[in-house]
Amino acid sequence: MNVSLPSRINTSIRMNVAKRKLESRKIYLQNGNPLEQWGLVKIKNDIKNSKELKALFGQKEPDREDIKQYKLIKFRELLSYVLENSPYYKDLYENTGIDPSMIRSYEDLEMLPLTEQEELANKPYHFLCVSRKNIAREFTSSGTTNMLKRMAYTQDELLEIVDSVISGLKMAGMDSRNDTLQIMYPTITATWDPGLVLSKACALSGFNSVINDSLDAHDQINTMRESGTTFIIGTSSFLYELSKQARELIKPGELGIKRIICSSEPLTETMREEIESVWGCKTLRQWGMTELGLANAIECEHQDGFHLNNPDFLVEVIDPKTGKILPAGEKGELVVTTLRRKCMPLIRYRTRDITSIIDEPCSCGACVDQRISDIERWTGN
Numbered sequence: 001m002n003v004s005l006p007s008r009i010n011t012s013i014r015m016n017v018a019k020r021k022l023e024s025r026k027i028y029l030q031n032g033n034p035l036e037q038w039g040l041v042k043i044k045n046d047i048k049n050s051k052e053l054k055a056l057f058g059q060k061e062p063d064r065e066d067i068k069q070y071k072l073i074k075f076r077e078l079l080s081y082v083l084e085n086s087p088y089y090k091d092l093y094e095n096t097g098i099d100p101s102m103i104r105s106y107e108d109l110e111m112l113p114l115t116e117q118e119e120l121a122n123k124p125y126h127f128l129c130v131s132r133k134n135i136a137r138e139f140t141s142s143g144t145t146n147m148l149k150r151m152a153y154t155q156d157e158l159l160e161i162v163d164s165v166i167s168g169l170k171m172a173g174m175d176s177r178n179d180t181l182q183i184m185y186p187t188i189t190a191t192w193d194p195g196l197v198l199s200k201a202c203a204l205s206g207f208n209s210v211i212n213d214s215l216d217a218h219d220q221i222n223t224m225r226e227s228g229t230t231f232i233i234g235t236s237s238f239l240y241e242l243s244k245q246a247r248e249l250i251k252p253g254e255l256g257i258k259r260i261i262c263s264s265e266p267l268t269e270t271m272r273e274e275i276e277s278v279w280g281c282k283t284l285r286q287w288g289m290t291e292l293g294l295a296n297a298i299e300c301e302h303q304d305g306f307h308l309n310n311p312d313f314l315v316e317v318i319d320p321k322t323g324k325i326l327p328a329g330e331k332g333e334l335v336v337t338t339l340r341r342k343c344m345p346l347i348r349y350r351t352r353d354i355t356s357i358i359d360e361p362c363s364c365g366a367c368v369d370q371r372i373s374d375i376e377r378w379t380g381n
């Protein structure tokens with residue numbers, strides 16, 4: 001198909017505008033943990049642009065406690081926003097007497113009802129806070145609970161997702177000049193395609209990428225050789241099966257793979273050991289949900305919990321039966337508030353995933369982020 005000149009110019013301008021907005025482009029591997037650094041740049045930009053935040057934090061480097069306070073302020077802002085704009089939350093909070101100024105501490109969050117996945121599945125457009133003409137893309141996914149959930153995003157939100165994906169890849173060790181990411185999602189049947197999101201992120205950041213959706217191990221290995229693949233991402237079950245077949249075809253380390261990222265499904269330690277022994281490199285878990293923006297958390301090379309896209313989310317862990325907020329270190333259901341979304345923000349959204357909050361520094365040098373421990377599925381029993 002011929003692409004007309006004006007359309008090519010438009011695409012090129014759009015790409016350049018998009019690149020300028022990406023904070024991840026300013027983050028480099030040597031500056032500590034790239035995902036945390038990316039989050040801090042976003043938080044500092046917010047502080048610079050808000051009188052309330054500037055008065056509270058001034059010019060100093062935000063520490064762990066400052067960031068918790070920052071998130072509560074963003075939470076109150078979001079609460080005001082949904083009370084104005086979200087038909088769902090206006091209904092939910094009606095007659096509760098909820099006022100954003102009542103949320104002064106993390107314990108106060110318990111005053112707000114949780115958002116159930118069924119509500120989002122049954123009436124997605126009740127969550128919509130912007131006019132439909134501002135929607136750039138919708139994603140639908142059943143996730144792991146067999147409920148179709150539709151989420152809409154504005155153009156700026158899509159860019160923020162791409163930005164977080166790039167920061168996560170940088171944290172995994174990708175270097176734009178020397179590395180190629182091979183993207184393998186042959187078993188994903190959702191209406192959104194993680195491969196396309198990833199290849200777009202790579203194109204915008206200057207990383208090399210290649211998509212191969214073949215189920216055949218020979219075919220995948222040929223692509224690795226031809227493309228000089230150094231990083232691999234795909235679903236956990238597929239990468240585990242591929243690794244078992246590859247054991248018969250290659251010797252560990254032969255292809256020079258540096259990192260493997262397993263996403264979309266749980267990865268047991270036994271599966272991880274098998275994959276690492278075949279390819280001779282570290283294997284990292286990645287966690288995300290369509291309704292939260294796809295790429296939400298990833299392990300660093302120390303494999304000690306998931307680093308979150310910190311400024312995007314306020315996370316809580318609750319007792320799934322009583323709804324009580326649990327302290328860091330105790331296992332319960334992960335509940336997430338999307339602090340920066342304007343299109344379809346979610347407040348206290350129940351993920352049904354079981355984990356705990358790790359509220360201490362990581363060996364990789366990330367010292368202000370909260371992390372979450374390995375995810376277990378919530379069965380509802």
Ligand SMILES: [Zn+2]
Pocket residue numbers: 033300301302307362363364365366
């Ligand atoms: Zn770390």
